[in-house]
Amino acid sequence: MxxxxxxxxxxxxxxxxxxxxxxxxxxxxxxxxxxxxxxxxxxxPDRKVTEALKNTADNQQSHGYQTYIGIPELRASIAHYYAESYGVRLNPAKEILPMMGSKEAIMHLSMTFLNPGDQVLIPDPGYPTYASVTKLVGAEAIYYSLDLAKKGRPNLEELENSDLSKVKIMWINYPHMPTGAPGSREILTELVAFAKKHDIVLLHDNPYSHILTKEPISILSIPGANEVAMELNSLSKTFNMPGWRVGMLLGRADWISEVLKVKSNMDSGMFLGIQKGAIAALNLGExxxxxxxxxxxxxxxxxxxxxxxxxxxxxxxxxxxxxxxxxxxxxxxxxxxxxxxxxxxxxxxxxxxxxxxxxxxxxxxxxxxxxxxxxxxxxxxx
Structure with missing residues (x-):
């Protein structure tokens, strides 16, 4: 050995x-x-979700390999969900990529954008997977602090005074895990401007937006965000489906196609019954x-x-x-x-x-x- x-x-x-x-x-x-x-x-999950899974599983034609990009009905349901929940219009064919959970997608994104030696801005405190995946791909984690008294606003003034020349991506997460800081449109607007100024890819991890929030917010609803930002979302928390492993990546079509190069070499698409259950969940309503x-x-x-x-x-x-x-x-x-x-x-x-x-x-x-x-x-x- x-x-x-x-x-x-x-x-x-x-x-x-x-x-x-x-x-x-x-x-x-x-x-x-x-x-x-x-x-x-x-x-x-709602009974409609589990019934969709059962009904699909009973069909003997449902058990083959699935496409890497999810069935059209799933992508259309995600687009509808984003329009209804966040006021964001997405092209289901080009700007949506279903993922086997957002945790796995963190690896897909890191492998897509990062080379060894690149730097990544990571919130401290923050979800540990951002840092561990950064290290696994040979990049360097650079931690930034949050002002919890100001809805979790990053200390951008401190970052502006640092060398950002090697920073490739920045992870953000609102509502923030673990602190619960809600974020705001004003904070996301600042972050979009910061990313444009420094040529940074802004990655917003957004699985808690329907949990004890007054207004669900997607970064893609911020003017100009579609140029510099992508968003991860998940059915795990919002629809009580953590074990189903259903996530989604949303944003620029050209960036989605690059992530697909990685994803298509790492999995073979989610089971059709899970996709049908996800569709039922996404259409449950208010x-x-x-x-x-x-x-x-x-x-x-x-x-x-x-x-x-x-x-x-x-x-x-x-x-x-x-x-x-x-x-x-x-x-x-x-x-x-x-x-x-x-x-x-x-x-x-x-x-x-x-x-x-x-x-x-x-x-x-x-x-x-x-x-x-x-x-x-x-x-x-x-």
Whole structure:
């Protein structure tokens, strides 16, 4: 054995991949763990979605290889969804590429745009996959901070004073994960201008736009964004379909065609039944989103109560699927996470896994039934 590829030494196993093994072992040992750590929706998709899957699976003609670009009906449904939800008009044939989840698409995009030595602007705190994939393709991660008091606005003044000559792409994410910073049209407009000025590809990861938000926003609705920006979206959070692995990439036709060169060499298209289920989800209409909003509002209020009992501070104006909390003076986030896990059988996520600016914070997920959150509250003695 002559050893593994050098790129393996640049990354560690994904935190939740490793940590959930420990949590699952505690459960196997009989511990009544309440998992408020991971953002995997516990709710089911709409019945129309699962019925579309079942009906397709029962057809013996449905099980062959599918096209790399998704069936026309799926791309048309994505275009309709974007027009209705965000006011964005897209060409279904050229400006939409269905993906097997947005996490995989981060790799496809990085392989499309980045050469070894290129630099990538990544939010700190931020989704760890941006940095790990950047390192896997031999590029360099450059971290930028966010002003959480200003809806997660990047510190553009600081970036303007740095050398951006090697920066190829910039990852942005609103509503932001893990902090819930909602972003705004004004912030996205600033970012489009920044990307144009410095010849940077702006990549907006947008899976939380229908979770506890007043107005879903796509960067593609910002004037001029179609010149410099692409957007990732997903059915995982919005439609309770994380295991289905349905995502989408949207933007410039010429850039989409380049990403397709990578994608077509890495997968063979998603199962037809999954595509049919995705079509059903995308056409559910406004009532689906309002019902989801009600569920997560109720859960978030309970998580706030849990945070209050733990003397944590948080914002009540954030969006998305998580509650981001600052740990009080005199205690570290690691201490709190371990105390809750080993003494109270409650699992939450330490903020440091999302970057250096996450030190001193913890994250709660809203992917747990209300009665479980109430049970977690009752386990905390004042």
């Amino acid at each position: 002559k050893g593994f590829a050098d790129r393996i030494s640049t990354v560690e196993e994904y935190y939740f991949s490793a940590k959930l093994r420990e949590v699952n072992q505690l459960i196997a040992d009989g511990k009544p763990i309440i998992n408020l750590g991971i953002g995997s929706p516990d709710l089911a 009532s689906w989103f309002s019902d989801l909003e009600h569920v997560y509002q109720s859960r978030r209020k309970l998580v706030w109560k849990l945070a209050d009992k733990l003397n944590l501070s948080y914002s009540t104006t954030d969006s998305g699927l998580f509650v981001w909390c600052k740990v009080p003076e005199g205690k570290t986030a690691d201490q709190l996470v371990d105390e809750l896990l080993y003494d109270k059988n409650i699992f939450i996520t330490p903020g440091k896994i999302f970057g250096s600016q996450g030190e001193g914070y913890v994250r709660f997920s809203l992917c747990m039934p209300e009665f479980k959150i109430l049970e977690a509250i009752n386990r905390i003695k004042i």
